[in-house]
Amino acid sequence: MSKPQRPRTVFRPLDGILLLDKPTGISSNQALQQARHLFRAAKGGHTGSLDPLATGLLPLCFGEATKIAGLLLGARKAYDAVAVLGTTTDTDDADGEVLRERPVPQGLSDADIEASLAPLRGAIRQRAPVYSALKQGGEPLYARARRGEVIEAPVREVRVDALALVARDGPRLSLHVECGSGTYIRSLVRDMGEALGCGAHVAELRRLWVEPFRQPRMYTLDALRSLRGGQGEAALDACLLPLEAGLGDFPSVHLDHEGAGRLGHGQVQQVDREPAETAVAYGPDGRALGLASVDAQGQLRPRRLFSWALPDPGPSATQIDPGA
Template identity: 45%
Template sequence: MSAPRARVVRRPVHGVLLLDKPRGLSSNDALQKCKWLLRAEKAGHTGTLDPLATGVLPLCFGAATKFSQLHLDADKAYEAVAVLGVVTSTGDAEGEVVSQAPVPHVDDVVLAKLESLFTGRLKQVPPMHSALKKDGKALYEYARAGETVEREPREITVHELRLEAIAHEGWAALKIRTRVSKGTYIRTLGEDIGKALGCGAHLASLRRVATGPFDISECVDLEAFQAMSEPEREAALLMPEALLGGHTPVTLGRDDAGRFLSGLRRRGAWPDIEAAAVFGEDPPALLGTGHVKAGELIPGRLLSPIEIQQILQSRTATTTP
């Protein structure tokens, strides 16, 4: 009879981990693994990556989860490889081959035309193998049951697109580098490029190299994170305010900070601010978000006094030699 597993004692952990998600792991599995490694009480992420995909996956812990939704709308950058002439049931290497076709000659002129065709505002039909819901049910659930349901095209924006003709494991392929708006499916983009060439395509690999202000160069991979001591893991976290890069900072004195945390509006000589990151002056700490209208600071998402105290304590612990 095997010995029972030791119960993990959870603790308050606040911050953002920029994880380089490995291939083959779902976003939720990666989140739960890191939550366990940190012994964190509360965790969430800022949008999923397919198990096939690797790359930037910001994971939020504690107070940072209050701002995770802000990054669902962030632009994202990807690098992918699309194998030409082979169409699969899922649009990627995980699916079954459903058709094959000869690949036309692809030169710089053709690549330039494709880049122009697939840059800007586009209409894209979401793939059946996706988590998008229809009638309360994820599309991939219909797909697994062998059903295909009608999907409305959605408007997306491809801000940048660079294509390069390469060989991939003996197959003609395209290397795709792109920066896109939220809701863009790179698998579908690869398939649509293959259709435009008349031969079809599927993604062999997909890597997210940036999301919002976060770049792959800032990320830690899961193996390295596992190898760290617990203090090193906690020190690898960014402060919750890392999620508020697009917000205008507003700083309040002690009295106003306390009232703001109670949900009260504050008056001041501020211009109108659509999105504000509100900080206390003494002690210096993030209080939450808000917006300013007609000289009035209106609270949005607020941290609790306990969360602020825990963040200040952990900050002191990581900076004390």
């Protein structure tokens, strides 16, 4: 007897940003796909991976908002982490296999911990974890690591704006981190542990905010499922932020009807503002029209426009996901 098939998801055009509270135990892409199916969003993307172990803010972009996902990917972020001293793992977190156990130094003081953290602040060079999504030769490092290959993880320049010990409970240290894009909290904890001579790994990790969402109203997948089942799709859509919410930290250029039309046709035009590599062009109704640059001569050049800024964009076709 054949198994009953689940109904296919009929996707729809949908634009906006969802501030998802990612659960532990699933990848960022799995979280994205679950949310995308709940909203029936035809197009979606996330703004930088959280490890499966991690929870917290994962901004998801639907529809035209995917055009600004790269901007959010490079934003500053904040985390709370719990590090466990004395044990190192192959992934540098609790999901990995134990590589080595060492005693925590007797009489370890807060001053000792501070001394191990101080070199990890500011502009630093950091070696990424072997089990990471960074690619070498077009393949993620974690895929090669799972095959048992010997890997030399890349060393990159990152920025750590804040790294503080918040509390201690035996070998468990609660840390607060604020950092720039590309920083691995697992690597910070690994390097701290080595400086202390006993090793360490991340046991818990939660992302608190991603600029510009400093005080985010987050939604869990369970809460979204409950909303959809109890109040319907309109209640789900009310959870979305307009894509403009992700653009508030960038320079703005406000255009009149004529200027908006020229922008939509890809024309360069003179504006009265300081140079900016990335600026947001707004129409007379206050809606963002797209991303642009402004050169030293005040020339506004379109870079990436949203569909409603283009002349006669045409209807959007409903899509069906045959694998849903």
